[in-house]
Amino acid sequence: MIDVAAAIAEYRARGFARLGRVLSDVELDDLRERAEALMLGRVSWPGLFFQLDATTGDYRDAPLGLGWQGPSLHYRKLEKLELDDRFRALIRQPALEPLVRALIPGRVRLYRAIVFNKAAAGGTEIPWHQDAGRLWGLSEDPEVQVWTALDDAPLDGGCLEFVPGSHHGGLASPLGGVVPEALVASREADAKAVPVPVKAGESVLLHNLVWHRSGKTRTGQRRLGFSACYLSEAVRCVRTKKAARQFFEVY
Ligand SMILES: O=C(O)CCC(=O)C(=O)O
Structure with missing residues (x-):
């Protein structure tokens, strides 16, 4: 059981909070098996998004817009996982529901559901970034994400790292995404980094x-790792280049 009040207090103060274990061994096995089956093309859903990892070790070299490129365990990202029954169940994981509902009153929508894969050979580094800003095409910046380890994520094994309290400073750039290098240096982000190693x-x-x-x-x-970003139903898609997105209804 998650201590919802304690988790929310820590999230408000530091920008992140450990929630403890939310998946059983059986659920974990099913999700890992499904992630592999999707990458290998044994299970497929129209509309699923894939991005192969960079061969250079630099995420900026990861190819964009190519989709599924054949069986490979070197996809960096699988997105739109609300299309998959097992990942849909994780988005609606009962252990997480009281927490998500406490943060987002009323109907809850999904902005994105992604698997981030760092293959055994190493994968790529993801630099300091924020998950909001104009890039996201929303009427308001979202605030709630839950990241779940599907494999162990130890200190030297691709765990998440945070700059505690950095969410209080708002967006580092109106566009959002990667934090500009000058700001990373002036805020001494590397020195303040807090790694959060977790078990699967x-x-x-x-x-x-x-x-x-x-x-x-x-x-x-x-x-x-699996990340789900939850939205209030009041948040609208404001992108103009394509038709406005309709967000998946979580609860
Ligand atoms: O899974 C990862 O390594 C990174 C996750 C992340 O950066 C995100 O969810 O925005």
């Missing part, structure tokens, strides 16, 4: 504005 099945609550990053896995073990 544990979740972490994140404020979308908290600066976070993750390194490569250097353990020789793969690291799969």
